[in-house]
Amino acid sequence: MTASEPKLILLFSGKRKSGKDYVTNLIQKRLSPKLCCILRLSAPLKEQYAQEHGLDYEQLLGAGQYKEQHRAEMISWGESKRHQDPGFFCRKVVCGAAQPVWIVSDCRRLSDLQWFWSEYPQQCVSVRVEASEQTRAQRGWRFTAGVDDAESECGLDQGVDFDWIIRNDGNGTLLDGQLEGLLALARERTQEHQCTQDSIKSNGQ
Ligand SMILES: Nc1ncnc2c1ncn2[C@@H]1O[C@H](COP(=O)(O)OP(=O)(O)OP(=O)(O)O)[C@@H](O)[C@H]1O
Ligand SMILES: C[C@@](O)(CCOP(=O)(O)O)CC(=O)O
Numbered sequence: 001m002t003a004s005e006p007k008l009i010l011l012f013s014g015k016r017k018s019g020k021d022y023v024t025n026l027i028q029k030r031l032s033p034k035l036c037c038i039l040r041l042s043a044p045l046k047e048q049y050a051q052e053h054g055l056d057y058e059q060l061l062g063a064g065q066y067k068e069q070h071r072a073e074m075i076s077w078g079e080s081k082r083h084q085d086p087g088f089f090c091r092k093v094v095c096g097a098a099q100p101v102w103i104v105s106d107c108r109r110l111s112d113l114q115w116f117w118s119e120y121p122q123q124c125v126s127v128r129v130e131a132s133e134q135t136r137a138q139r140g141w142r143f144t145a146g147v148d149d150a151e152s153e154c155g156l157d158q159g160v161d162f163d164w165i166i167r168n169d170g171n172g173t174l175l176d177g178q179l180e181g182l183l184a185l186a187r188e189r190t191q192e193h194q195c196t197q198d199s200i201k202s203n204g205q
Contacts, residue, residue, distance in 0.1 A: 006123055007100040007189040010182065011116055013107040013156045014129030016148070017141035019168040021063065023129050023175070024105040030183055035190055036101040041112060044092040045078045063140075072144070075152045086111035090119075100190045109155040127182070128162040135169045 010027070014020045028036045043061065049070075050057040059066040060074070081088050090112060093104070107113055107126075116124050133141075147153060166178050 004098055004100075006097070006102045006120065007192075008125065008186055009102045009104065009116055009120055009123045010186075011107050011113055011124055011126045012103060012105050012129060013113075013126070014168075015131070015136065015141075015153055017136040017139040018129045018131040019139075020105050020129050023166060023168055023179075024103045026175070027103060027179060027182065027186075030179070031101060031186055031190075033099075035099055035194075036103060036186065037097050037099040038103045038105050039093040039097060041089045041093055041104065041106050041108070042078075044089055045074065045081070049074050049077055068144075072146050075147065075150065079151070082109070082111065087115045090115040094119075101186050107156065108152050110159065113156070113160065125163045125182075125185070126160060127164040127166060128156075128160075129166050129168050131168045131170075138170075 010024075012020050012024055024038050028038055040061075046060040047057050049055065050060055053070075053073075055070060056066065060070065061067075078089070086109075094102070104112075104116065107116075113124075113126060131139075164182060166175070168175060
């Protein structure tokens with residue numbers, strides 16, 4: 001069960017080093033963590049995988065080489081869980097999310113999107129982050145067979161008509177401009193929530 005129904009769910013996907021974490025952190029900063037939380041499907045996966053394999057969870061969450069060394073094995077481990085239950089990690093991340101805007105920062109498979117679409121049909125907006133291979137390489141990406149040509153990276157390459165596409169090739173001003181529409185949508189959807197919070201405050205409740 002979730003703590004409350006969200007007003008908007010931004011379902012982010014994108015290739016390795018396209019900048020999903022960077023862009024979603026920026027949106028959260030602009031909206032404030034009070035209004036917006038970031039849910040990472042890979043967080044419960046990495047936590048359980050780290051526990052079972054004696055690994056460092058914090059390093060698996062980071063953007064460094066440690067995570068990359070373990071990526072292929074984590075992918076197969078996560079896939080075995082998802083095959084048994086496609087909503088396994090989705091249910092875990094929404095548990096306790098209380099803000100009106102949720103950003104799911106790392107959708108990778110159609111089953112991830114389908115779970116949210118079916119549970120929250122009115123609130124979902126799909127967002128793809130794109131960057132050129134050259135930009136991604138500058139950020140540390142190197143093609144890895146078994147990872148970059150597998151479902152984890154290619155599962156949403158076809159068959160999804162994304163609601164928004166954000167190009168993140170490194171120009172801060174261009175990025176800001178592209179986020180305006182999404183931020184406006186989030187503010188519109190949360191206006192009612194903010195008014196309620198303001199009236200609770202002014203009534204001293
Ligand atoms: N617009 C940007 N300006 C400056 N640095 C950026 C920008 N976008 C991404 N980066 C940097 O590039 C690196 C990779 O970005 P990030 O971790 O957000 O990618 P990701 O898509 O989440 O990657 P992964 O799938 O490997 O977790 C990070 O060090 C991040 O700070
Ligand atoms: C194992 C996996 O969750 C790693 C994701 O790491 P990240 O989102 O790139 O930090 C990828 C997957 O689930 O296929």
